[in-house]
Every structure is written in C-alpha cells, then in structure tokens.
Amino acid sequence: MSLDDATVKKVANLARIAIRDEDVPHLKEELNGILGWIEQLQEVDIEGVEAMTSVVETDIPMRTDITADGPTGGGQPENIVANAPKTEDHFFVVPKVVE
Amino acid sequence: MTDLTAKTITELRSGLSAKEFSAEEVTKAYLQSAEDASELNAYVRLTPEHAVEQAKVSDRRIADGSARPLEGIPLGIKDLFCTKGIETNAASKILKDFRPVYESTVTSNLLRDGAVFLGKLNLDEFAMGSSNETSAYGPVINPWRRAGEDTKLSPGGSSGGSSTAVAAHLCAAATATDTGGSIRQPAALTATVGIKPTYGRCSRWGIVAFASSLDQAGPIARDVRDSAIMLTSMAGHDPEDSTSIERPVPDYEKALEGGVKGMKIGIPKEYRLDGMPSEIDELWQKGAKLLEEQGAEIVEVSLPLTKYALPVYYIVAPAEASSNLARYDGVKYGLRVHDDDIHEMYRKTRAEGFGREVQRRLMIGTYVLSAGYYDAYYLRAQKVRKKIANEMASVFQDVDLLLTPSSPSAAFGLGEKSTDPVEMYLNDVFTVTANLAGTPGISLPAGLDGQGLPLGLQLLAPAFGEEQMLRGAYALEEAIGFDAQPSKWWK
Numbered sequence: 001m002s003l004d005d006a007t008v009k010k011v012a013n014l015a016r017i018a019i020r021d022e023d024v025p026h027l028k029e030e031l032n033g034i035l036g037w038i039e040q041l042q043e044v045d046i047e048g049v050e051a052m053t054s055v056v057e058t059d060i061p062m063r064t065d066i067t068a069d070g071p072t073g074g075g076q077p078e079n080i081v082a083n084a085p086k087t088e089d090h091f092f093v094v095p096k097v098v099e
Numbered sequence: 100m101t102d103l104t105a106k107t108i109t110e111l112r113s114g115l116s117a118k119e120f121s122a123e124e125v126t127k128a129y130l131q132s133a134e135d136a137s138e139l140n141a142y143v144r145l146t147p148e149h150a151v152e153q154a155k156v157s158d159r160r161i162a163d164g165s166a167r168p169l170e171g172i173p174l175g176i177k178d179l180f181c182t183k184g185i186e187t188n189a190a191s192k193i194l195k196d197f198r199p200v201y202e203s204t205v206t207s208n209l210l211r212d213g214a215v216f217l218g219k220l221n222l223d224e225f226a227m228g229s230s231n232e233t234s235a236y237g238p239v240i241n242p243w244r245r246a247g248e249d250t251k252l253s254p255g256g257s258s259g260g261s262s263t264a265v266a267a268h269l270c271a272a273a274t275a276t277d278t279g280g281s282i283r284q285p286a287a288l289t290a291t292v293g294i295k296p297t298y299g300r301c302s303r304w305g306i307v308a309f310a311s312s313l314d315q316a317g318p319i320a321r322d323v324r325d326s327a328i329m330l331t332s333m334a335g336h337d338p339e340d341s342t343s344i345e346r347p348v349p350d351y352e353k354a355l356e357g358g359v360k361g362m363k364i365g366i367p368k369e370y371r372l373d374g375m376p377s378e379i380d381e382l383w384q385k386g387a388k389l390l391e392e393q394g395a396e397i398v399e400v401s402l403p404l405t406k407y408a409l410p411v412y413y414i415v416a417p418a419e420a421s422s423n424l425a426r427y428d429g430v431k432y433g434l435r436v437h438d439d440d441i442h443e444m445y446r447k448t449r450a451e452g453f454g455r456e457v458q459r460r461l462m463i464g465t466y467v468l469s470a471g472y473y474d475a476y477y478l479r480a481q482k483v484r485k486k487i488a489n490e491m492a493s494v495f496q497d498v499d500l501l502l503t504p505s506s507p508s509a510a511f512g513l514g515e516k517s518t519d520p521v522e523m524y525l526n527d528v529f530t531v532t533a534n535l536a537g538t539p540g541i542s543l544p545a546g547l548d549g550q551g552l553p554l555g556l557q558l559l560a561p562a563f564g565e566e567q568m569l570r571g572a573y574a575l576e577e578a579i580g581f582d583a584q585p586s587k588w589w590k
Contacts, residue, residue: 003466015421015465016428017458018446027462030520034463037521038410038476044483051481052488054342055298055312055537056562061341071201072339079200083432092430095441 002032103128104268108172108325111271115161115171122157122171126150126215129173133217133269138589139240141264143178145218146185153215160213167213169332175270177261178219179226180206180316181305189307190224190234193452194433203305204337205274205316212332217270220260224454225424226281226309229526231259232517233456241289241510242267242585246551249588252510255285255526261319262289266585272320272329276306278313279412280506280530283542286319287505287555290544290583292326292572293319295530297562298537299344302337310419311342313412313534323543323573327351330565346563354566355573360394362571365498369405370529372507378548379504386502386545386556389578390571400494400501404487408532409524411487414467414480415535420457421464427452459520488536495538495561500571503529505542505555529557539565541572544581553583 003011008028012019019027054060067074077090086093103125106114114120130147150173157171181187181199188194202210210216223233230253231239241254242263254263258275262285265273275282277295286293294317301316308314318329331352336345366387371380391397429435429448436447453461467476494501507528516523533540538561545556556575560568 007466008462011462011466011469013446014469015458015461016425016442016445016449017453017461018443018450027459030459031462031466033519033521034413034459035466038413041407041410041414041479041483044404044407044479044486046479046482046486049482049485051478052485053481055488056342056344058299058344061338061345063338082200083197085429085433085435094430095437095439095444097441 002035003028104132107321108271108328111172116166118161122154122161122215123151125171126154126173126217129217129270133264136267136269136589139242139263139267140237141221141239141260141267141269142175142218143188143190143221143236143260144186146216149185150215150217157213157215167211169209169328170213171215172213172271173215173217174209175218175220175261175264175273176206176216177222177258177274177276179222179276179307180274181307182206182216182219185219187219187307188235189226190222190236191452191454191457192235192434193427193449197432199305201305204302204339205306205333208335209274209332214332220264220273222260223257224457225307225420226257226276226278227420227456227460228256229280229284229523230511230513230516231256232513233454235454238513239263242589243289243510243552244585244588251513253288253513254510255288255506257281258285258293258319262286262291262293265289265291265319265321267589272318272325274316274333275319276314276316277534278309278416279534280527282317282319283530283540283555283557284506284526286542288510288553290553290581291319291321292323292541292543293317294326294330294541295533295539296330296334296565297539299342300334300539300563300565302335302340302343304337304339308423310416311423312419313416315534323569323576324352324355326541327355327569349566351565351569354569357570358393359390359571359574362395362499362567363497364390364395364397364571365400365494365501366397367400367402367405367501367503369402370503372528375507376548379507379554382545382554383502383504383556386575386579390502390575393574393578398498400498402490402494402532404483404490405532407483408487408535409528411480411483411535412527412531413463413524414476415484417460417464418468418477419464421461421468424457424461456520484535487532491532491536491538492561499560499567501559503557503559505529505557509548509550509552509554533559538562539568541568543572543576545579546581547583
C-alpha cells in the first residue's frame with residue numbers, strides 16, 4: 001500500500017495538521033518510506049493470535065465510586081484554565097463554532 | 100577542595116551524613132558546573148533558587164537526624180515530567196509557557212525522599228527521536244568526542260539531556276523515560292547506566308504521554324548502584340495510573356550483591372546484525388566471557404521475531420501518539436495560532452507547534468488507525484506484538500537474563516542520520532523488544548571503541564525481574580571495571 005497525494009492531504013487533515021501543497025511530495029516520500037519498511041509485517045503468520053491488549057498480566061483495577069480530591073478532583077476551575085491561551089470566567093474561549 | 104560533582108550518589112550520601120560538606124555546597128557546585136556547560140545544551144531550564152531552597156531544607160534535616168533516602172542529592176529532571184509551577188515543554192513549541200499545576204508521581208516520589216531538583220533537561224520533542232535533534236531547543240551535545248576530533252556528536256535520545264547531564268557531571272543522576280530505547284540507547288552512547296523498568300513499575304501519571312502502552316520512566320545514573328538507589332525511590336504503585344502495578348518495591352540496592360554464580364544467561368543469536376561494527380561484537384563476547392568466569396552459564400538462545408519488533412513499534416507508537424497528542428489543539432494549553440475558523444485554528448496551531456518528526460509520526464499514526472487500514476496495520480501489529488511478547492516470555496522460562504549490545508553503533512555526529520527516518524529508527528533495534536513485551540532492561544558501559552567512544556551492553560530480564568537484572572549488571576560492571584571519563588573540553 002502506498003500513499004498518493006490525495007491520501008497524504010486527507011491524512012494531514014484527519015491529524016489536523018495544515019500542510020502546504022509544496023510539502024506534499026516530500027511528505028509522501030517519507031511516509032511511503034516508513035510504510036514500505038513496515039510492510040514486512042505481512043510475512044508474519046498471525047492466524048489465531050489474539051491482539052495484545054495489556055502489557056503486564058493484571059486485572060483492571062476498580063476504584064471506589066467517589067469524587068476524587070487532589071489534582072484530579074473537582075472544584076478547581078482556576079487550575080483547569082490556568083494554562084489556556086484564552087479564557088473568560090473559567091471557560092475556554094474558542095472561535096465561533098455555531099453559525 | 101574536592102570536586103563535589105565528581106561524587107556518586109553513594110559517596111554524596113555518606114559525605115553528607117558525615118557532614119564533610121553540606122547539601123547547599125553540593126547543589127551550588129552542580130549549578131555552577133551546569134552553568135559552565137551551557138554549550139552542551141543539556142538543560143532547557145535551571146531552577147537555582149528552588150534548588151538552593153530545597154538544599155537548605157536537606158541540610159536542616161541532616162542536622163536534626165531526619166534525613167530521607169535521597170536527602171540533598173541534586174538531580175536533573177527530563178522535561179517530560181510535569182513539575183508543579185515549573186515550566187514543562189516536552190521540548191515542543193506547542194507546549195510553550197506550559198506551567199503544570201501538579202507534580203508527576205515519579206518526581207513527587209523523589210521529592211518525598213529528599214532529592215533536590217536542579218532543573219529541566221532537554222530531550223527529543225515529545226520523546227520522539229534517538230538523537231535529541233528533534234528538540235525545539237536544539238540538539239544536546241555529547242560530552243564524549245572522537246579521539247583527536249571536535250565533531251559534535253549526539254548523546255542519543257530521546258533522553259539526551261539526561262545522559263549528557265549525568266556523563267558531564269551536571270547532576271548526580273537524572274530521570275528519563277523509555278518508549279523504544281530512550282533511556283538505554285543514550286546511556287550507552289555516554290557511558291552512563293540507564294534502567295528501563297518493567298511496564299507498570301513506575302507511575303506514568305504526570306509524564307507527558309507519548310505512547311502509553313510503551314512509555315516507562317527510569318533513571319540514568321553514573322553506576323549500577325546509583326541507578327538502583329534512584330529506581331527504589333521512583334518506583335511504586337499509584338492509584339492515579341491504572342496500569343501501575345500494586346506490588347511492593349524492594350530496596351534495589353540490596354539486590355546488587357550475590358553475583359551471577361548459577362545464573363543462566365542467554366545470548367540471542369538474532370541480535371548479531373550484518374554490518375554491525377566488530378568492536379561491538381567483541382565487547383559483547385567479552386561481556387559473556389566475564390559473566391561465565393564468574394560462574395554464570397552462557398547459552399545461545401533464539402528470538403526469531405526480533406526483526407519485526409521495530410516495524411511493530413512504528414505502528415503502535417505513532418498510533419498511540421496520534422491519539423495522545425490530539426489534546427494539543429490550541430484550546431487548553433500552550434500555543435494557539437488564531438483563525439476565525441476553529442478547524443483552521445487547530446490545523447495551523449498543530450502545523451506551527453509540532454516539529455517535523457512529530458508531524459510525521461502523527462500522520463503515520465492517523466493513517467494506520469484510519470478506516471480501511473486499521474486491520475491491515477494496527478490490528479496486525481498488535482497481534483505480532485503479542486507473538487513477540489510470548490516469545491520473550493518463553494525464552495525467560497529457560498534463562499534468567501539476556502545479554503545483548505545496547506545500540507548498533509557508538510555516538511554519531513549531529514546530522515549524520517537525520518535525513519532518513521528509517522535509518523534513525525534502527526538505533527532502537529536492540530532495545531525496542533523490551534518495550535513491546537513490557538519487560539525490564541539495563542544498559543551499562545562496556546568499553547571504548549577504536550575512536551575512544553563508549554559502547555554499552557544491555558541486560559534484559561523477565562517482567563519484575565529487576566533484582567536479578569541489577570545483580571547481573573553489578574557483577575558485570577565490577578568485572579569490566581570501566582573508568583574512562585570524557586575530557587571536560589566545554590569548561
């Protein structure tokens with residue numbers, strides 16, 4: 001499988017990265033170089049193998065159903081927006097999204 | 100006066116408790132050496148006021164007899180760890196001015212144990228790279244040079260700031276992270292010791308995420324004992340990270356003694372690569388012989404899937420990265436490039452904020468997860484990964500440890516490998532399997548090549564086999580007796 005110009009542009013858009021038309025050829029070449037190298041995985045017999053879903057054999061922990069305190073807890077809007085480029089009254093401000 | 104920055108953690112610990120010098124003196128000596136080494140570009144940010152304040156607390160605790168395990172030990176922190184109130188950028192423009200409002204669990208553990216933080220260390224952008232050249236702050240320079248040359252060499256990556264700072268004595272030890280080899284490869288290229296622990300041993304909470312099923316924090320230190328001391332403090336269960344393992348942390352320093360007598364150590368034959376410098380092969384054989392002389396049984400083992408580990412990695416890691424890095428959109432933190440259209444704002448912000456290697460990986464990750472390609476790439480990779488993990492587990496039914504080289508070459512010149520992404524990726528050929536399988540590994544200095552550059556050997560262990568791994572590493576370190584130092588040309 002090798003990417004064409006249109007797919008490179010589509011993938012860039014899906015990744016929300018603006019690219020210029022003049023960048024498409026070298027991006028296509030680099031991405032195809034990497035994908036071509038990855039292609040060797042097609043040789044491996046994966047019949048009946050389950051995909052890896054967890055790295056270390058362990059049960060998924062359940063936490064008690066209470067509101068966390070500390071940095072992951074609620075009630076700290078000033079911390080949540082502390083690093084935002086633009087805020088107003090503890091809200092994130094973005095360009096208008098509804099016409 | 101003796102050079103305080105020449106001391107290991109072990110030596111600092113005993114000197115501090117005997118009051119031969121104060122924590123403040125040690126901290127100031129390190130801050131001075133870090134300032135004098137700005138040419139190496141290891142630190143992106145020094146925090147001298149903070150550090151001196153912490154050192155004063157340490158001196159008070161030493162005086163009143165309440166010293167903690169790392170009391171007054173000056174560390175460098177890879178700038179991927181969130182540090183409360185101290186800028187953390189992951190060497191990316193997109194995290195410009197980001198000041199975390201919380202402290203990562205690993206750095207909290209180190210602070211709990213009395214460590215002093217000197218500042219934040221350079222790295223490849225979002226830890227994506229093997230040479231430190233993808234950093235928005237520019238590359239770190241390796242303190243080691245080829246004999247008779249002044250060519251600038253890479254300290255490896257992504258933890259290149261950590262490896263350089265430890266090798267050049269700009270901190271006593273450093274935190275680092277390893278997603279495909281980012282602790283062990285830079286350690287090998289700078290004659291330092293780096294541990295990638297078992298997945299889940301150290302909490303990932305508060306570490307800027309790259310590929311969450313592979314990322315693991317660990318130390319880079321001057322010797323095996325120091326790395327064991329660091330790991331003891333860094334490790335531990337954390338309810339904030341659901342993949343962190345609830346299992347007591349042993350005192351790893353106590354695991355060092357005992358030797359390798361009776362251990363069975365495997366030499367994986369697939370790690371003997373075509374075109375690998377013969378010096379690496381010779382050091383590898385020498386390492387095996389030294390272990391054998393101390394009573395270990397050396398056996399050849401086979402890991403036939405080894406060659407597929409890197410291609411699997413370059414599907415899984417970018418896929419996870421494309422999801423993790425979706426959060427950088429110009430809304431919640433960091434850089435925003437304004438546009439009246441919100442989608443244009445996202446696209447422009449990410450184009451401006453991410454460097455080329457990160458953009459490349461995000462696009463690969465997006466592609467392998469996209470409709471129609473998911474099964475052929477991502478799902479297949481996760482199945483091959485399972486086979487690789489099973490293969491590793493079955494080899495460890497038979498042997499206690501594996502001995503391999505740490506990296507396929509010594510330190511290379513800046514720019515020498517950065518034109519071809521795949522060539523750069525091959526740096527991690529010996530290290531990446533441990534990340535896929537979630538198993539631990541350690542790199543330690545093994546010797547110098549013909550040009551006077553350090554080379555490393557790696558020991559791999561089964562999951563939670565850190566103690567036997569450290570025992571093997573300590574025995575090997577003693578037997579090798581490596582004591583070379585880079586000349587301090589930057590002073």
